[in-house]
Amino acid sequence: MCHVRRTDATAxxxxxxxxxxxxxxxxxxxxAVSIALHDKPGVSALTKERIxxxxxxxxxxxxxxxxxxxxxxxxxxxxxxxxxxxxLGLEPFYMEFISGIESVLGRRSCSLLLRLIEADEEIQxxxxxxxxxxxxxxxxxxxxxxxxRIPALAEIGLPAVVVGHPSLxxxxxxxxxxxxAAVVEAVxxxxxxxxxxxxxxxxxxxxxxxxxxxxxxxxxxxxxxLEARTAVADFSADQGSRACRNLLxxxxxxxxxxxxxxxxxxxxxxxxxxxxxxxxxxxxxLAWDDSQLCQLTRPTLSAMQHDVFSFGAExxxxxxxxxxxxxxxxxxxxxxxxIPRASxxxxxx
Numbered sequence: 001m002c003h004v005r006r007t008d009a010t011a012x013x014x015x016x017x018x019x020x021x022x023x024x025x026x027x028x029x030x031x032a033v034s035i036a037l038h039d040k041p042g043v044s045a046l047t048k049e050r051i052x053x054x055x056x057x058x059x060x061x062x063x064x065x066x067x068x069x070x071x072x073x074x075x076x077x078x079x080x081x082x083x084x085x086x087x088l089g090l091e092p093f094y095m096e097f098i099s100g101i102e103s104v105l106g107r108r109s110c111s112l113l114l115r116l117i118e119a120d121e122e123i124q125x126x127x128x129x130x131x132x133x134x135x136x137x138x139x140x141x142x143x144x145x146x147x148x149r150i151p152a153l154a155e156i157g158l159p160a161v162v163v164g165h166p167s168l169x170x171x172x173x174x175x176x177x178x179x180x181a182a183v184v185e186a187v188x189x190x191x192x193x194x195x196x197x198x199x200x201x202x203x204x205x206x207x208x209x210x211x212x213x214x215x216x217x218x219x220x221x222x223x224x225x226l227e228a229r230t231a232v233a234d235f236s237a238d239q240g241s242r243a244c245r246n247l248l249x250x251x252x253x254x255x256x257x258x259x260x261x262x263x264x265x266x267x268x269x270x271x272x273x274x275x276x277x278x279x280x281x282x283x284x285x286l287a288w289d290d291s292q293l294c295q296l297t298r299p300t301l302s303a304m305q306h307d308v309f310s311f312g313a314e315x316x317x318x319x320x321x322x323x324x325x326x327x328x329x330x331x332x333x334x335x336x337x338x339i340p341r342a343s344x345x346x347x348x349x
Contacts, residue, residue, distance in 0.1 A: 017058035017059060017060040018060070019033050019034065019060070021058055021060065022051065022054050022055045022058055022060050025054040025057070025058060026047075026050045026051045026053075026054040027050070028043075028047060028050075028051060032047065032051065033051050033055070036048040036051040036052065037051070037052075037055065075110055075111065075136060076110060076111045076112070076113050076134060076135045076136060077101070077105060077110060077111075077112055077113065077135060077136065077137060077138065077139065077316065077319060078112075078113045078115075078125075078126060078129045078130075078134070078135035078137070078138035078139070079098070079101070079112060079113070079114050079115070079138065079139045079141070080114075080115045080116075080117050080121075080122045080125050080126065080138070081094065081114070081115075081116055081117070081141060081142070082116075082117055082118060082119040082121075082122065082142060083116055084116070085116050087235075087236055088116060090237075090263065091235065091261070091263060092262060092263075092289065092291035092292070092293060092308075093261060093262075093289045093291070093308055096291070096308035096309050096312065097308050097309075097311060097312040098112070098114070098312065099309055099312065100308065100309040100310060100311060100312020100313040100314075100315075100316070101139070101312045101313070101315070101316045103309070103312075103313050104313050104316040104317060104320075105316065108320075113129065113134060113135055122149055123148065123149055123152045123153065126138050126149070126153055126158060126160075127152075127153070127156055127158075130153075130156060130157075130158045131156065136159065136323050137158065137159035137160055137161075137319050137322060137323045138153075138158060138159075138160045138319075139160070139161055139163060139315055139316070139319060140153070140160050140161070140162045140163065140164075140172070141163045141164075142163075142207055143162055143163075143164040143168040143169070143207070143208045143209075144168075144206050144207060144208055145168065145206070145208050145211055147168060147208070150162075150168075150169065150170035150171075150172065151170065153172075154170060154171050154172065159319070159322045159323045160172050160319070160322070161173050161174065161175060161315055161318045161319040161322060161328075162174040162175075163175060163176065163315055164176050164208050164209060165179075165208060165209070165212060166330045167208075168208040169330065173318055173321075173322055173328045173329070173330050174330040175311075175314055175315045175318050175330070175331060175332070175333055176330075176332055176333065177306055177311070177332065177333050177334070177335060177336055178332055178335045178336075179209050179212045179213050179216070179336075180212050180213070180215070180216035181216075181335055182288075182304045182335060182336040182337075183213050183216040183217050183220065183258075184216055184220045185304070185336075185337075185338050186258050186286055186304055186338060187217065187220045187221060187224065187226070187258070188220065188224070189286075189338055189340070189344075190256045190258075190284065190286070190344065191224050191226060193256075193284070193344065193345065193346045193347070194346045194347055195226070195254075195255050195256040195284065195346075195347055196225075196226055196227060196255070196347075197226070197227040197228075197252060197253070197254045197255050197256075198221060198226050198227070198228050198254055198255075198256045198257075198258070199228065199229045199230070199231065199247045199254035199256070199257045199258070200213075200214075200217050200228075200229075200230045200231070200257065200258045200259075200260070201230075201231050201232075201233050201240055201243045201244060201247070201257060201258070201259045201260060201264055201268075202214060202230055202231070202232050202233065202260045203232075203233065203234065203235050203260045203261065204232065204234055204235075205232045210232075210260070213260065214230055217230060217258075218230075227252065227254075229247060229250075229254065231243035231244075231246055231247055233260075233264060235260065235261050235263065235264065236263065236264070237263050237264065237266070237267035238267075239264075240259060240261075240263065240264025240265070240267045240268065241264075241267045241268065241270065241271050243264070244257065244264075244267070244268040244271040244272075245271055245274075248271065248272075248275050248277070248283075254283075255282075255283060255284065255347040255348075256283070256284035256285075256286070256344070256347070257283070257284070257285055257286070258286045258288070259285070259286070259287050259288060260288050261287065261288050261289050262287040262288065262289050262290065262291050262293045262294050262301065262303065263293070264287075265285050265286070265287030265288075265294070265301055265303075265343075266287075266293050266294075266297055266301065268285050269285065269297055269299075269301075269343075272285070279299055279343050280299065280342065280343050280344050280345035281345065281348050282347075282348055284302075284343060284344040284345060284347070285301060285302070285343045285344070286301070286302045286303065286304070286343070286344055287301045287302070287303040287304070288303065288304050288336070289303070289304075289306075289308065290303035290304065290305035290306075290339055291308075294341070295341075297343075299341070299342035299343045300341040300342045300343065301341055301342075301343045302338070302339060302340050302341045302342075302343050302344040303338075303339050303341070304336040304337070304338060304339075305336060305337055305338075305339045306333070306334055306335070306336040306337070307334060310333075310334070311333050311334075314333050315333075
């Protein structure tokens with residue numbers, strides 16, 4: 001029989017060690033433990049070493065939430081997303097983005113506080129998190145033009161980074177992708193293939209990045225003399241399909257369509273089949289947010305690709321800089337780039 005030796009009474013009792021247990025084992029006061037664990041002056045190097053050894057032997061760590069309220073340490077980052085839970089689970093962008101955030105937080109022993117909300121709840125959620133000491137800072141996503149979150153959250157002093165263009169961010173630092181340049185690249189590519197009737201299925205019209213993409217799409221199609229239309233959806237497969245059908249029912253239907261995410265573009269493959277159209281011979285499709293979905297479809301989908309995982313990590317690094325009081329200048333992340341695949345080709349003559 002194998003016998004496991006318990007080295008302390010706390011383990012024998014089967015309860016979590018406390019700061020008092022560490023103090024007793026090291027032969028010091030609880031306040032000395034707190035000073036040593038937070039690397040503050042007041043105990044000698046030998047005493048600090050003894051305290052750290054006692055804490056390690058007992059498997060004890062300081063309460064990170066309590067430490068954070070005293071400004072000593074970062075424990076939690078907040079992220080509120082206005083999406084239904086079922087839809088978020090199907091959206092590759094946010095899964096990759098959150099993975100990028102977690103890659104940074106995990107190395108720092110920090111946590112992500114994620115909340116799926118209604119759009120009008122977000123100000124109150126962030127206010128409760130910040131004023132209740134539940135987060136050290138937040139990542140703000142899906143910014144609107146003149147977003148009410150910006151003045152409200154700036155007023156309470158919330159440390160935050162905006163995922164979006166600086167024109168949307170107010171006083172907050174921002175990290176963004178150059179959506180306008182990506183739209184121009186996509187349209188110029190389709191025009192070079194010979195498409196003269198080009199459409200776009202956008203996300204919600206009120207979103208700041210939807211406005212930026214729409215403005216760029218309108219400007220570049222006008223410059224190139226193309227016939228252009230934009231239909232609005234909500235990033236879901238259902239609304240993406242509906243918008244695609246409406247575009248294809250027009251007498252002057254487009255020969256190429258750009259979609260603001262990959263889910264809507266994948267759904268459009270089925271819609272093209274409903275109409276008896278061949279992709280790409282009769283209809284070219286181009287997706288945003290290149291994910292594995294785009295490579296698993298048949299035909300594979302051309303896409304505007306950017307590294308969403310690294311984007312999430314970059315935003316998180318920026319937030320830590322803001323929380324730590326470092327001067328952080330808003331900056332663009334790597335711009336999306338065109339990846340041509342089998343879903344785009346010259347239009348049928």
